[in-house]
Amino acid sequence: MRSNRRIRWAAVPVAVGLVIALAGCSQQQLNGWLPGTEDTKDVTNHTSRIVGLWTTSWVVLLAVGLIVWGLVIWAAIVYRRRKGQTGLPVQMRYNMPLEIFYTIVPLILVLGFFAFTAKDQAAIEKPFTNPDATIHVYGKRWAWDFNYIDQNNPDKSVYYQGIQAQEEENAKGAIDESQLPTLYLPKGKKVKIELSSRDVDHSFWIIDFLYKKDMLPGKTNYEYFIPEKLGTYQGKCAELCGEYHSLMLFQVKVVTPSQYQDYLGTLKDQGKVGLLGNEYNTNTNEPNDKTPVTASSENK
Structure with missing residues (x-):
């Protein structure tokens, strides 16, 4: 019981510190450290969409990374070779639920990233019918x-x-x-x-x-x-x-x-x-053998 109480009391300052740290995030951090000014969300009609896609993506990936790193560290500590142990550990294979899990979850993540990216890209690249x-x-x-x-x-x-x-x-x-x-x-x-x-x-x-x-x-x-x-x-x-x-x-x-x-x-x-049209282009590898100066004079 005392051990559980100690853990709870230790968790309180950690939680408070986490809340304070998140509340103290600057606008640049909330924008995912994207280039530009600290507040780029409303510069154009697209910037909020881009910031949202970017920050959501790295938050999800950071969460996945923390889980993976945690499992790796946990496995390395719990299943480490202890003093006096010899030989190989018990070999595990054909854990079907686990194999389905680590196949399906990455697939869902990839499809999710693709779907949201394709949706935002289609909106950003949509032509204006009558531009001003x-x-x-x-x-x-x-x-x-x-x-x-x-x-x-x-x-x-x-x-x-x-x-x-x-x-x-x-x-x-x-x-x-x-x-x-x-x-x-x-x-x-x-x-x-x-x-x-x-x-x-x-x-x-x-x-x-x-x-x-x-x-x-x-x-x-x-x-x-x-x-x-x-x-x-x-x-x-x-x-x-x-x-x-x-x-x-x-x-x-x-x-x-x-x-x-x-x-x-x-x-x-x-x-x-x-x-100022193409007559000022300096490419010389067009399908003719005319110099840019000659081509420009002919177009006048």
Whole structure:
């Protein structure tokens, strides 16, 4: 009886400590240590879904790991060879209930992860029927071009032509953020992003959006989301693409719809009207033997 009481009294501070530890979790921990800001749940209409899938997955896997580790340690202690014992222990085989258990449970876990992942992926990748903003993004070594497409009249589209991130003088690793390519997005509007590459494989990654997708030569990929929080977010290429891959950076500014239209008007006033198309691609392995300069001049 005394032993049981001691165990109970010992369990009380352990339980209290566990509750305090869980209550003291930071927002970053609750988000599963995903990259980006501490609170990324409401940045787009997809981030809550992504955070939920991620955190649920690692909590389940952590629980499975604790059970497995506990059983391994328990078996190693309880069934260890004791002093004076000789020979082999009793050999067990054909425990059918146990074999069914350790076959069925992993299968259920795998099917469960697959089902939830497929459901969330289908929702994230579902195209918008009538997007409010369509932007074609070109990745190029080592910068970005943005075409803000006017669906009603493509000739009235506007563009932004970016340059590689510029390192500040006398400052190791510091970047001049004022010269970073900047992608503007309207808050609360359905955005369709078209992704293409001008040269080699790249990957378009807006860190806080928890969403990235490859940009492959000769293929166009798509992203669909609704920005829901005003602010400035960081982006980068997530595919090793050459010598200055680390400087292939950009910014994303989520602004109000009126500010978004004002920005498009600014590009128009600067004479950046039209589309930066495939004529600026630098690939030389297309099914012809023309240099990019020749091909570009012929398309004008």
